Every structure is written in C-alpha cells, then in structure tokens.
Amino acid sequence: MSLDLVIHGQLVTPSEVFDGFLGIQDGKIAAISRGELDGPLLVGPLLDVSGQLVFPGGIDVHVHVSSSELHPEGWTRLTQCAAAGGITSVIDMPYDAPQPTVNAELFAAKVQRLRAEALIDAGLYGTIRKRGGVPDIAGMAAAGASAFKFSTYETDPQRFPRIPGDELLPALRKLGRLGLPAVFHAEDGEIIDALIEQLRPRGQESPRLHAQSRPPVSEMVAVAGLLELARAVTAAGFPVKLHIAHLTVPPGFHLLEHYRSLGIDVTAETCIHYLTLNEDDLEQQGAPLKCNPPLRPAAMQEALWAEVLAGRVSCVTTDHAPWPPQLKDKANIFDNKSGMPGLETMLPLLYSEGVVRRGLPLTEFARLTASGPAERFGLAHRKGSLRVGLDADLCILDPAATHTVRAAESYSIAQHSPYQGRTLQGRITHTLLRGQIVYDGQTVTAQPGYAQFLTPEFA
Template sequence: MPGQFEVIIQGGRVVLPHGVERVDIGIRGGVIAAIAPGLIPDEHTLIYSGKDRIVFPGVVDAHVHFNEPGLAEWEGFTTGSAALAAGGITTYIDMPLNGVPPTTTRRGWECKQSAAADKSYVDYAFWGGLVPNNETELSFLAEVGAAGFKAFMSEPGGEGEEIFTRTDDKALIRGMTIIAELGGVLALHAESDEMTNALAFARISSGKVGAEDYLASRPPEAETEAVSRAIVYARETGCKLHFVHISTRRSVDLIKEAKRSGLDITVETCPHYLVLTEDDVLKLGAVAKCAPPLRNKEEQELLWEALLSGDIDLIASDHSPCPPDMKDTDNFFHIWGGIAGAQSTLLLMLEEGHVRRNVPLTLIASLLASEPARRFGLDTSKGEIAIGKDADFAIIDMNESYTLTREEIRYRHVISPYINRTFSCKVKATFSRGIQIYDDLHGLIDQRLGKFIPAVKQNTIVQGGDIYA
C-alpha cells in the first residue's frame, strides 16, 4: 500500500531466519513494517537499492571491551562503536572490566551509563560483573537491565585499586547461586588459574619469555579443566552459563554433553580462533596475543566442524584493545593480551565461512545476530530481519574485493592482526533503526544515535532439531 513507508530497501537478497529471499523491506518509525516483493513507495519514501547485494541482519556483538569509564585512551565508546558501524555491527554488549570503576556495583553501572550517553554510533547493552564480595550488588544490576554477569576463573590482569578480579571457587558458587535465583546468565572466562600460573612461572623462572613460551603456558587442558569444573558448579546451583571465547573442540564437546544432560549452557567462540593460528602469533607477535591463546591448525579445523554441526551457539569479537606501548616489550608474558578485531567480524565470517566453507548465510546470521540477541535478552528488538524488529542491517556486496588498510581502521589505535587482509566481499552500508549510519563512500554520519537497550528477559536455550535453513 502506498504512503506507509519512510524507507524501502529494494530488491536485495535478504537473509531471513528461514532462508535467503529477494524481497523489499519497508521501514516505518525505525522498525521493520513489511517484508515482501514489490513494496510501493510514495513521494516521501527514501529508496535504497539492494540490487545485487546481501541484506544481512545487523550483527549483535556480545563481547567487546571499550574500557569506559576511566580508560577511554584504550578505546572508548565513540571510536569502538565507529568501528562496529563500519563493520556492519549494529548492537554491542560492553564488558564490565578494564573500565574504572568496573561495572560490578551501582556506582560502576551509573558511571558507565553516564560515560556512554551520546557517544555511541550504534545501540548497546552492558554486562554486569561477578567479583569477590559483590554478591549484594547483583540484584541491582539485574534490575537495571544487565544482559548477564561476567566472571573470570583466571586473573584478568590490570593494575590499580579499582580493577576487576578473579572469582575463586567459593565466591563463584555463591555468585552462581544468586544469579540462578535472579534468572540471569553467567558468562565465564574459563581457564585454570592454578595451571596457567604454574606453567608460566616455570617458563619465566628459566628466562623463557617468548611467544612460544606464552603459548605453552596456556595449553588446551587449562581451558577444558575450568570448563569441566564450571559445569559441575552449574549442575549444583542451577545457574545458566555462557562460556566466552572457547578455543578448543574438547571444550565444545564437554559443553555439548552438559546440554544433553539438561543444563542451560551456551558456547561462544571468536573469529580469531577460526581464522588465525599459533603460527600467526609467532609471525605477527603482540597483535595476535590473547587468552586463551590461538591454537594450532588442527584445532582450528575441529572448531569449524563443531560450528557446522551446530555445536557452537554464537560468535563474538572479544575486541580487547590497549595503547600501543602495552604491546611493546620483549617479554611476551608482560604484553597486554587482547586482539582488536571487531570491525572485521562480519567480513571474516562471510569470507572464511560462507565463501570458503559454504557455511549457510542463515547459520552465520544465527551465530552473529539472532542467537546473541536471544540469549542475552535483546531479541524483542534485535537479531533478525523480521516484522516488528528494529531496522538494523548490514548491506554486503559479495563480489567486491576489499583490503583493510591502516587508514580504514576506526579503532582509537591502529592495531589489528587483520590490517592488509583482503576480502572478496565488502560492507557497503550499515543501517541502525532505519537510519543509514555508514556507507563505504562517505563514511559515518555526524550524529551518534546509539541508545542503551536493557535486557528484558533471559531465555532458556532450546535443544534439538535442525534450526538452520
């Protein structure tokens, strides 16, 4: 019907939950109002041609570290969200650590809300944190819309009085009990602190401080031991778990077994585990250091097999930047561990997944958009191209090659293992709530229109059945 759409995205190959169809998308009030071929504009309707392009749901990156308040010189909401917008990411969930104060208390939450206001190009949510002795703060964080809670089973690093600290087993079980009562989800960095500390000490005390020594100090067994222990605690407390940045197939299999036993657990991996290996750490150095570390090629292929079989629930960037001087030392153990890569998440998954391995676009959309939105309570408005959802899209040309240059990096610091990487596809435009906030010719719009999206519910994962088209 004429006269009912402010914007129509016309003639694109649209990635819908059930498949890819060539249809138009009608937008009204920032929301998807119609999905059908041949939608009729009027004289006031803005037309965006999607001909010969993929219209992908706006990516929901559930794992970024923008380090505000307090450490905006590491990244900040403005530069971090600019990078996301340029990469087709339209919603992110910011982690509670590295900012000062961390988001583990009412004060920390209010400081983060204030720091983010009017600074973000795209919409956002926040994680709360679980640390020793903040159990009384958890109900407040849940009430104000935290997407979930983050805890570390190994030391997260950092210096100063107000830093995010490791949660020992007793505090972890207490916290999980409370989070279960609140109906929340606990996201866990699962590495055995005892194992990694002992192995690191043995290397460092022998003067072995290179990249290969760091890799050896954090073996796959450190991850699988912590995953196994956390699963026991989940069974005891009834707490829903989400394992972040899982790097090994054995951990995925442990989580799969726990799901089959009835536990509500999800598993996340990151693009860097799917496209980089430990050889890249030795070749690229500090820009490729992360924890857990990159694994070997064989382990990487096993992760891809797990992804294709539906055993990985979602993919997130774990964008973890820092100033350049924190990457500049000969002692690999002292280098800040984190990979800056959020701007490239969607293109990496399209290139390495869809183009090279024939991963269905619907599965990539589930991993990058619908499942993170659903798991963390943002799915009333985010995650899918569906009537009633926010009009968030990434417009992709699958036939235009693109090389990521230093000049196109939008992070605060031009540090990334993906610089000079060539893709066979390109993000042409990004829409957030029906507004085109980025295109590859003109860049970003002047306004920063991103708004806070509180988590309104936290769902139980559904097991069984083939959910992918």
C-alpha cells in the first residue's frame, strides 16, 4: 500500500503500546502495522520518530475564545496555542463578550469566524438566556452544537448568567430528547456571594482569600442539586447526558459514581491546573492564578490525583481563559479577572506529572486527553484514537527530552504562564491534524482557514 505518510514510533492505541508503523492516506489513518512482525512495511514517505510516543491528538472540550470584548484570545491565537501543545481539536464555550451564543443566528456567525480564523478543528457549545431561552436550543442543535453549557453561578446576568431551576428542567428535558450533553459550571451562588461580600474588604491581604470565598461545599451543593435534576428528568423519560465541568472536589467524583449506579448518565472533567497547582501557588503568584472554581489546598490536589488514577475522571481539560496583564494586576484579588492559559502546557504537564511522576498508564493518558472527550462529546466517529478510518490527528512526544516552560515563547495573549521556569519531562516534537504537520516542534506551521467545524454524532 502506497501512502501519503508513514510514521514509525511507539503507537499508543486504546488498549496497548507497541513499536509500529502508522500509515496516513487522504488525512485518515489508513493502516497500522507492527512492521516486520506483521508483514511487509508500509510504503510511503517516512517520518521516523523511533522511541517517541505517538498519541492521538489531544481534544480539549473546555476553552474560551472570546471572554473579553477588548482583549480576546481569538481563534487564531488560541488554536496556535493548541497546536503547539499537541491538541488537535477544541470545543469552545459560548460565553463570548459582549453577547453569548444563545440562538442559531449567533451560532452560525461564530461558525463562520471559526472556519476563517482557526488553525485546528473545533466544535461549539450553545447556551440559553436566563429567561425564555429554551426554544432556541433546537436551532443551535440543528446548526451543529456539540453540547450546551449552563451555570449555577451568575458571573454576569447577560454574558454568564445563573439559569434558574424552572428554566433548567425544560432545558434538560429538551437535551434529553436531542441526546446532547448538558454541561455545567457547578458552584452555589448564595454561599459564594455572601463570602465575597465578607472577604472583599480584605482582598489586598492575601490572594488566598479568593479560594476561601469559594469553598469546596459550594461545589458539592451545586453538583448534588444538578444530579437530582438529572435524575428527575431521566425518570420522566428524558435521559440527559450530564457533564460537570472543572470539578475540583474529590468526593464529587464518588457522588457521581453513586448516581451512575442509579442509572444517571453523568461524567465529570477536572482541569490540568487543579492537578498541578494549589493554594500555595495562588498565594505566591497571586492574581494570574485566580480561577473559578479556585485552586484547592495541596492535600486536596493529591486526593484529586487519586481520582484520576482510579479512573473516575472522564477527561482532563484546560479551561483556557487567558487575560492580558492589565486585567490581572489589581492589588485586591477580587478585582482581577478569573482564568488562566493552559493549552500549550496541558499535555506535557499531564505526561510529566501523571505518567512520569505518578505512573499513569500511557493508555489512560490517551483516554483522558483524547478518547474520553471524543466519546462524551460525539466526536469518536472521527477523532480520539489511533484507529484505522479515523482522522490522522497525532501528538508525538519524546519521553527522553525535557522542556522548560517559558511564557515568552507562548502564543497566548496572557504573556504569563503559571508554570514559568518549570522543567517538564517529555517534549512535543510534532502535532499532525488530518495527516498534515501543524507543529514541527518549534513553530506552528498551519494557517488560518485550515480548521474544520466539528459536529457531533452519537451512537
């Protein structure tokens, strides 16, 4: 078989890791061979990365392209970050400034921008207005929404509202009929707002006050309520796919496991920064590490790793939400924007901290970063695994090389990295999207317009 490209390396499939050859034809994985042990070698131009790990390209289902109207990351910059980080597909959140994606017209306009400006493939979330938005779900679903995002905490009444329970119930029933995931930012506003009011006057004393204003119970209360809503609509014949975003509290994963035993279709992600940073880092670095939910104490960080290693986490994401320095430099921690960059560092960090330091199996690494999110968000028919017939999306990592994080080399608007100066074991040498090299280990080579808009397909 003559192929467009043949790659030789350590192939990480869903079930095993072996030295082999992967053949690419017309942007798809056309053949996988163990070489001489499996018959004649595949024929075609050879990219020999012997000894390096060939993973499926990363899929990040939690990024923010346009959180700021004046200082947006933007599709081009964000997808440059992704390609440099071994990530070949993203799904963007709907909370754009000044107007979130709440109807089919806004959704279609966003798809146009994606196709014109992005370098890697991407899907989109939809959301609804605080009141009266349920009828708009059908139009966005028909236009290709991967999922719908809601919040139990109100960051802004228009851009990032809390959706009240009497609106959530019909929304969940609608999504249960459509078969699309309902994704939640799960924090309890009554607990948090009272604490912020109490602590804000002291906000210059310590960045740690931000974490104290959003305690673990604020997540657990919100998650428990959402599980009961999902149980109610499922019992009524609308089996909704519930997904909890950026869960930081280890007992929350056990609660989800219990509800799964009751027949509820529920999953949860955590973010790379909750696994690699904690409250001590927030105290030291300050506002650049402010995020919601906040970083947790070191003991909880280690307990979260136990959930990852036990297989109770469905995927790891970035919640990539960068802000320029002028929006992260206020003396009072509560006056700074929340969010941080992560796309360029997620896969190297998870490899270095998870695989090298804690023994995370390579197949689990691939599940957390590729096949898990692909399956949950309807992309497994094209993405997420090294399997014949799927898109040839690859992340190639040299396990023997080290990499020191330097913010000055980043494509992000943030001009900051929480991991500045941290040396990681493992370095990404190539990123391929649909068979084309989009990152060569030094430079992102793809151009705007190469991206495809991803629409979900559920079995």
